[in-house]
Amino acid sequence: MVARRLKQLGKYLLPHWRNITLGMVSLLLVNGLGVYIPLLIRDSIDDLRQAFSFDQVLKYVGLILILASIMLVIRMVSRLLIFGLGRQVEFELKQGIFEHILSLEPAYFSTHTSGDLINRATSDVDNIRRLVGFALLSIINTIFAYALTLPAMFSIDLNLSLLAVTVYPLMLITVQVFSRKLQEQQLAVQENLSDISELIQEDMSGMALIKIYAQEDNERRAFALKNEQLLAANLSLAQIRNLLFPLIEALSYISLLLLLAFGTTAIAKGVISIGDFVGLIILVERLVFPTALLGFTITSYQRGEVSIDRVEAIFQAQSKIQDKANTINLPKKEIKGEITARNLTYTYPGSLVPALKNINFTIYPGETVAIVGPIGSGKSTLANALPRLLDINSQQIFLDGKDITELKLRELRDAIAYVPQDSFLFSTTIYNNICYGDPMKDPCEVELAGKKAQIDAEILNFPQQYQTLVGERGITLSGGQRQRTALARALLMDAPILILDDALSSVDNKTATNILENFSREQNKTVIFISHQLSAAAQTDRLFVMDNGEIVQMGTHETLVKQPGLYQNLWKQHQLE
Numbered sequence: 067m068v069a070r071r072l073k074q075l076g077k078y079l080l081p082h083w084r085n086i087t088l089g090m091v092s093l094l095l096v097n098g099l100g101v102y103i104p105l106l107i108r109d110s111i112d113d114l115r116q117a118f119s120f121d122q123v124l125k126y127v128g129l130i131l132i133l134a135s136i137m138l139v140i141r142m143v144s145r146l147l148i149f150g151l152g153r154q155v156e157f158e159l160k161q162g163i164f165e166h167i168l169s170l171e172p173a174y175f176s177t178h179t180s181g182d183l184i185n186r187a188t189s190d191v192d193n194i195r196r197l198v199g200f201a202l203l204s205i206i207n208t209i210f211a212y213a214l215t216l217p218a219m220f221s222i223d224l225n226l227s228l229l230a231v232t233v234y235p236l237m238l239i240t241v242q243v244f245s246r247k248l249q250e251q252q253l254a255v256q257e258n259l260s261d262i263s264e265l266i267q268e269d270m271s272g273m274a275l276i277k278i279y280a281q282e283d284n285e286r287r288a289f290a291l292k293n294e295q296l297l298a299a300n301l302s303l304a305q306i307r308n309l310l311f312p313l314i315e316a317l318s319y320i321s322l323l324l325l326l327a328f329g330t331t332a333i334a335k336g337v338i339s340i341g342d343f344v345g346l347i348i349l350v351e352r353l354v355f356p357t358a359l360l361g362f363t364i365t366s367y368q369r370g371e372v373s374i375d376r377v378e379a380i381f382q383a384q385s386k387i388q389d390k391a392n393t394i395n396l397p398k399k400e401i402k403g404e405i406t407a408r409n410l411t412y413t414y415p416g417s418l419v420p421a422l423k424n425i426n427f428t429i430y431p432g433e434t435v436a437i438v439g440p441i442g443s444g445k446s447t448l449a450n451a452l453p454r455l456l457d458i459n460s461q462q463i464f465l466d467g468k469d470i471t472e473l474k475l476r477e478l479r480d481a482i483a484y485v486p487q488d489s490f491l492f493s494t495t496i497y498n499n500i501c502y503g504d505p506m507k508d509p510c511e512v513e514l515a516g517k518k519a520q521i522d523a524e525i526l527n528f529p530q531q532y533q534t535l536v537g538e539r540g541i542t543l544s545g546g547q548r549q550r551t552a553l554a555r556a557l558l559m560d561a562p563i564l565i566l567d568d569a570l571s572s573v574d575n576k577t578a579t580n581i582l583e584n585f586s587r588e589q590n591k592t593v594i595f596i597s598h599q600l601s602a603a604a605q606t607d608r609l610f611v612m613d614n615g616e617i618v619q620m621g622t623h624e625t626l627v628k629q630p631g632l633y634q635n636l637w638k639q640h641q642l643e
């Protein structure tokens with residue numbers, strides 16, 4: 067576990083080996099000077115005790131000032147180098163996480179909430195930044211401090227030095243005892259933070275619903291509960307820390323007291339000089355800060371360790387929907403638009419019942435097919451299977467006779483313009499929303515797409531027309547306007563296949579029928595129209611009727627409506643409505 071994490075840390079640090087080396091050399095120099103200055107003070111005291119002169123005092127003071135100034139500059143350089151490294155690693159991790167998230171399949175986001183992902187990409191990355199910045203700096207500094215200070219202390223007096231450092235192992239044991247508890251508590255804090263981010267995000271998105279159902283008090287209570295849990299976890303963490311660090315400090319003062327007690331006796335016996343004693347006290351003092359800092363470093367390391375696992379869990383998640391090693395090329399221009407399903411069966415991960423059962427059909431190039439059926443019958447699942455938003459098995463769906471799992475994902479998705487059920491719009495202009503799939507499209511084409519989606523006239527009535535902002539910082543479009551804007555976005559891509567998943571549900575029947583009629587005039591498009599609007603669906607070339615994951619009927623409206631069965635029932639119900 068530890069080895070794996072260290073390996074991971076090494077992976078983050080390796081690209082920055084030059085800065086690390088420079089930082090380490092700087093720290094070595096700082097510590098070298100840090101040890102040399104107390105020895106110089108020792109010599110100055112002993113020299114001046116033998117023959118005092120102001121020239122000598124000035125010489126020593128000047129030298130110490132110069133060395134201390136050099137030390138200050140080098141220390142600043144080392145901090146800049148190593149803290150800068152933390153920032154660089156933070157930048158790379160954030161970029162990497164975002165790019166990786168973009169590569170994951172939609173199913174990943176139904177099991178991983180956005181609040182948790184945001185927390186990992188922010189708080190956890192921040193912990194790793196501290197680990198590679200602060201912790202690295204202090205670990206290297208502590209190693210150099212001990213490696214250079216101890217020999218200098220031993221050269222003055224071995225017994226006194228050993229006595230002064232006897233309490234240090236005790237310090238490490240204390241830290242060890244506390245470390246596990248600290249780690250558990252840190253994890254609890256991070257999880258509580260994730261919960262809170264999730265709740266805030268969800269409540270912000272569902273604000274209208276909270277108000278309609280007058281659930282403000284309940285939401286306030288739910289937030290207070292989570293906030294209290296976070297407070298308790300943070301307080302408990304602070305308690306452990308507040309106990310640990312004064313303990314470390316107290317132990318380090320014991321070493322100083324021991325030195326005072328036995329050092330003064332050694333001076334009296336003539337074993338060491340006064341200069342030696344002062345030098346020894348300054349050297350022992352030098353170790354107090356790195357040792358106390360080691361406590362913080364251990365905490366930082368523990369926080370970073372947990373965070374490394376949480377961030378790496380994102381990187382380890384791999385999309386099952388990927389290009390195969392040998393993909394078949396199918397350029398958009400050559401696609402005719404024939405879609406075939408052979409014994410298509412799909413079960414959602416974790417589900418016991420298949421959402422699609424043994425589906426077989428062929429949709430011919432240029433045909434408009436409506437898929438109708440009761441709610442939950444599998445229509446959206448079928449729509450999601452075609453552009454491989456779901457991990458379907460090979461040899462089940464074919465585009466122009468080619469197994470879609472053999473095609474390049476990018477080419478397959480380029481061939482399919484898909485308008486999903488929720489017509490999501492970005493918080494930008496209507497124009498940018500329409501040309502989202504190809505920002506370089508000609509403005510005339512964007513407007514033409516708006517006309518085909520029958521939204522152009524309404525857009526022209528908005529204050530800034532196509533440049534009107536929508537979303538959080540702009541105007542709120544009606545459900546039907548959102549749907550037609552999303553439709554214009556899909557139409558602009560001019561793909562040979564168009565899938566509309568209940569994408570005109572908020573559009574009146576007449577407009578929906580007009581839009582569909584426009585498509586059937588465009589003979590080169592294969593259109594799959596999933597809908598509960600039977601009068602619009604009835605205008606299509608053929609209908610597939612789905613029930614319980616199966617296609618139970620297929621045919622034109624005229625034939626199906628005469629056959630006893632699900633479609634006839636749905637149609638009668640529709641007529642009554």
Ligand SMILES: Nc1ncnc2c1ncn2[C@@H]1O[C@H](COP(=O)(O)OP(=O)(O)OP(=O)(O)O)[C@@H](O)[C@H]1O
Pocket residue numbers: 176414415417421439440441442443444445446447448568
């Ligand atoms: N991510 C998922 N995980 C597990 N089961 C799912 C998932 N998405 C859908 N299902 C289930 O698969 C079945 C088919 O759902 P689907 O959304 O395809 O139905 P639909 O016909 O499009 O319904 P609607 O008309 O309401 O849009 C349903 O039983 C649904 O609960």
